[in-house]
Amino acid sequence: MDNERHDIITSLFLDAARSSPGEGMDPDIQICLGILFTLSGEHDKVIDCFKAALASKPEDFLLWNKLGATLAHSQDMEGALEIYFHALELNPNSVRVRYNIAFSCMRLGQHKEAVEHLLIALTLRQRNIAKIHPKIPVTQDSLWNTLKMLMYILNNDELAIHCDTQNLDAFRVKYEF
Numbered sequence: 001m002d003n004e005r006h007d008i009i010t011s012l013f014l015d016a017a018r019s020s021p022g023e024g025m026d027p028d029i030q031i032c033l034g035i036l037f038t039l040s041g042e043h044d045k046v047i048d049c050f051k052a053a054l055a056s057k058p059e060d061f062l063l064w065n066k067l068g069a070t071l072a073h074s075q076d077m078e079g080a081l082e083i084y085f086h087a088l089e090l091n092p093n094s095v096r097v098r099y100n101i102a103f104s105c106m107r108l109g110q111h112k113e114a115v116e117h118l119l120i121a122l123t124l125r126q127r128n129i130a131k132i133h134p135k136i137p138v139t140q141d142s143l144w145n146t147l148k149m150l151m152y153i154l155n156n157d158e159l160a161i162h163c164d165t166q167n168l169d170a171f172r173v174k175y176e177f
Helices: 003-019 027-039 043-056 061-073 077-090 095-107 111-132 141-153 157-164 168-173
Strands: none
Touching (some): 003 027, 077 095, 111 141, 111 168, 157 168
């Protein structure tokens, strides 16, 4: 989207937000504004919009996840983790939240914790797909590639090789998940 179009659309959403402030605020308008501000790289405004929307939608784990991702993009990994863990309390089976936690842990040098969250995410993904489509093999390249990278960081070449074959059972010897 070009800058002029972005500015026009943002202005329209700002007008809509101003038309019903306070308790009458529409959280979906705040979410849209947050996404528009994400496109323009205005992370502080994104955070404000998502927090405003969460005041009306405190049980929306996807919105908590979006707020966590915004904090991570603005280099606040500790803040992102706090938000991700809240999202995880709301939906412990979210593969995406687990992946985001793993990524933030990795950025903080908490490699063992990152591995554990990736393994849980892969296990959840495997269970979810098995329920929906029992004959479809479980693959999620980003999860496996990140896990493989972490295995190399942790100097565990043997387990890194198991990422290529997507063998979760090989990790059960060393990790609990």
